[in-house]
Amino acid sequence: MSTRYPHPDLNTLPDDIRAKILEVQEKAGFVPNVFLAFARRPAEWRAFFAYHDALMAPESVGRTSNLTKGDREMIVTTTSAANNCLYCVVAHGAILRIYEKKPPVADQVAVNYRKADISPRQRAMLDFAMKVCTDSDKVEDADFAALHVHGFDDEDIWDITAITAFFGLSNRMASVTGMLPNPEFYLMGRMPKAKA
């Protein structure tokens, strides 16, 4: 129950990486461990977060997407649970709670997305993501058609696929290297917001 690869000292990191980490710390109040765990390999760190941002913050690369921020985090939480990745379920479950403004939804999709309080459109999205996660070789035209019914176009399907695939990478790195969720994540977004 501890990481297998020690985190580097922040002061030893390349300027761009240290700057980004400090920016995240400023914004979130803590540094999610994934930023420190990958930092020991700067080239991989840069590629990982560039890929992450291209998929999870498409506007940062000048792209729009029909998937909402909540949709994206829901894909991550659901497929990471299928991969039994502690770091990603806990960290992205926290962000999912915040975006969807529904505290129970993260635990629901992590345990059994078929029982979750989500829309039929999101349910279809998760069915597809789960097939990409566990049986990508069996994805066929009928799976695309099932998403088109709910208004997803082929760019959206690329997004669902790429997010699932990217976090499959992340899940494997986190599980094998012993990446652990920061304690802050367990509680984030669990309180329903008081109405003004």
Add this chain to the structure above:
Amino acid sequence: MSTRYPHPDLNTLPDDIRAKILEVQEKAGFVPNVFLAFARRPAEWRAFFAYHDALMAPESVGRTSNLTKGDREMIVTTTSAANNCLYCVVAHGAILRIYEKKPPVADQVAVNYRKADISPRQRAMLDFAMKVCTDSDKVEDADFAALHVHGFDDEDIWDITAITAFFGLSNRMASVTGMLPNPEFYLMGRMPKAKA
């Protein structure tokens, strides 16, 4: 995302069942849905909770057990997650947090008990419980021996087996009948207790 079997009116229930439900409500502040879901079949309700109490509160039937309350809830949470049972993971995860006084432990064992912050003895206990949950036909003497190493005796092993088996029943009933966790469970036990 709603139960398939409507809950009966409390006033229509047999006295013993209604009394027990009111007692639980008094103590917990709400009635966990499992008490209402089973109440439509009084004979099954009585057998289910008698069995539950015999295993989870052995002192109530004049028996002692080397498993702590936390051990027992940890078995329930871990194996219910393997069965993808939303009700049991959320409800028993809440109780586990309270007994173990470690808020993150429920999410940890639910996602990947191999990464959880638990003792080697608890790890061995969960390895055995998971084998009972998914491959009970393959349990052999070597599995008993692995528990003996950690100080578990054959009565403890009966307990681990019976708890896993009983909640396997509960998981199947909850998933098929559409039993949903009360909203209260999601948040229970998540705040670390302030020190006096």
Add this chain to the structure above:
Amino acid sequence: MSTRYPHPDLNTLPDDIRAKILEVQEKAGFVPNVFLAFARRPAEWRAFFAYHDALMAPESVGRTSNLTKGDREMIVTTTSAANNCLYCVVAHGAILRIYEKKPPVADQVAVNYRKADISPRQRAMLDFAMKVCTDSDKVEDADFAALHVHGFDDEDIWDITAITAFFGLSNRMASVTGMLPNPEFYLMGRMPKAKA
């Protein structure tokens, strides 16, 4: 190939349990081992058999069911075979042969229920039971609808689910504790009844 937990001496058992065991012996000519195996834990014995009777002999608790005795034993035999539980396949296969009056049917459903000489209604019942047994988290409305087509109502579906779930408990207890079928069961009900 012997039980891991010795059977208690009949004389040391509580009166209600000993009386029931003697009654069973009187009726069947022998004591099925499950009665002795559980007796070392009286509270669990009582809950187990109360639950058993509520499901398998609903008239004993004032309930009627559209499932026949044969239907119920067929569910037990089929799902116990999926769990590779020697005790339950042999013991309940015997009872199934007797109720269905078709000696081969128990071996058929135990090996491959898709090849068994049963009605389409029973086939649908077993398809559902097998899903409850192995993938209860994936049971959905379409599975209920498939049973409605054959005239099963939601109470019947509760019965199928509960019987499968209860014997999933029994299967795990029997396999792990080393419960072995009494020799008598292997042969019971195998002779076609002579016609008068």
Add this chain to the structure above:
Amino acid sequence: MSTRYPHPDLNTLPDDIRAKILEVQEKAGFVPNVFLAFARRPAEWRAFFAYHDALMAPESVGRTSNLTKGDREMIVTTTSAANNCLYCVVAHGAILRIYEKKPPVADQVAVNYRKADISPRQRAMLDFAMKVCTDSDKVEDADFAALHVHGFDDEDIWDITAITAFFGLSNRMASVTGMLPNPEFYLMGRMPKAKA
């Protein structure tokens, strides 16, 4: 629940096949369906039974084997159960009962060979056969070594492998073509022999 391929008329069969079938009928009192099911394709019939006899009656081809007749039928029954083949479990289970002179052993190995009343040598033999049946690509030197410990030599291991592989063929043919066990098999060998 009926064969998908009609049996040919005995009179239309080539002489050698008809003669063999009549010989079997003379000896067994009935014609096991496998002889009729394959007869519609004489060349396959001849190859199938030539292979069968070379493995199951090695003395008929001038070979000796350290496996007993009971060992061989035990392999067939156990692996056919893993393949859920009704015909082979019922027909070869019958022969197994006769050779081993232990009526319960066929049901035991079919349901869970780990619980069967067999020797440690037979247990090791079945462990290997099951790996050949389900994971032949993973068989390695350590699996051979585990059999050597029990006195099996490499010729015996070839036998275990070939019997498992041959009945894997038979299982698939029987299941897909709808081959059904003759009623006689269900009861054969179930009565313990009276002692003289």
Add this chain to the structure above:
Amino acid sequence: MSTRYPHPDLNTLPDDIRAKILEVQEKAGFVPNVFLAFARRPAEWRAFFAYHDALMAPESVGRTSNLTKGDREMIVTTTSAANNCLYCVVAHGAILRIYEKKPPVADQVAVNYRKADISPRQRAMLDFAMKVCTDSDKVEDADFAALHVHGFDDEDIWDITAITAFFGLSNRMASVTGMLPNPEFYLMGRMPKAKA
């Protein structure tokens, strides 16, 4: 990475077997290892190749089949890949390339037949073959109907089933005994034929 059973000296073999091996060598330029590996057991050798020829060269036993030579080798390559059998994938992949006159097709069906450049009819044929290979107990009328749609009749379905079943035997023998593909197979049929 070497066979576990030494090949016999050609001069020690029975005349019929030696003659056939020399004939194959004459025709192919080398002796495929399967001919030598089985030759240590002449009776099994004869049955194996008689069965092989009855299925793969039906005209040799006076039967016609609607499956082309390419269809048959495609079934072998695809299902052998599912069984991870090195010998059969490499050897029959080579023959498949030659018959289909499409060098890439063998690698395609071995890795993922759903992505292969084959006809819808062949795709349906492989779907059925794969079900026979991995889940023969679940083959039902609907699977037959799916083939009828593509013009396959029940004799063709027997062929698909028997080829899959026979090479399942071959796969298990090859993997366990350590049969290795001759080096020649890896390259055979990979060059597109120059057009005249």
Add this chain to the structure above:
Amino acid sequence: MSTRYPHPDLNTLPDDIRAKILEVQEKAGFVPNVFLAFARRPAEWRAFFAYHDALMAPESVGRTSNLTKGDREMIVTTTSAANNCLYCVVAHGAILRIYEKKPPVADQVAVNYRKADISPRQRAMLDFAMKVCTDSDKVEDADFAALHVHGFDDEDIWDITAITAFFGLSNRMASVTGMLPNPEFYLMGRMPKAKA
């Protein structure tokens, strides 16, 4: 059997991407389809290839690795075969043949790496990679220890993990988007080099 996402026109691509593609074409004689398939999303293209190069050409980012080029391609080919990814098995199998200078090795690891003609050190490496590929949540200290025995250090293990994880991403993208191997790959590296 065609890609689901059309390739963009080379002239419409950003300069850096077009330049890199032309450089690859110059060097290899053709443009591997992965370069064109990802190019429709420039930000993802850049991140993907930056990550690829950081892992597969560590010297390009100023890092050294104890894994040889052949080791790395062997991990890719083996785990891509486990994921049934046609593009990666064919393309990286080609590169593996070239680096290892053993034409058969790519087909061997793709079909069954346990039968491949590789060193015990490479075998241990592939055992670990396969566990990362299919059961990353179960990787534990013992798996690290098994690699240490063969001289791999923890940086090497990070490499094995990251390569497996990255190509798991690539496999899912290729399979879902319908990326097909260029015809050139099927034949590359299959001819043993003539000795000078």
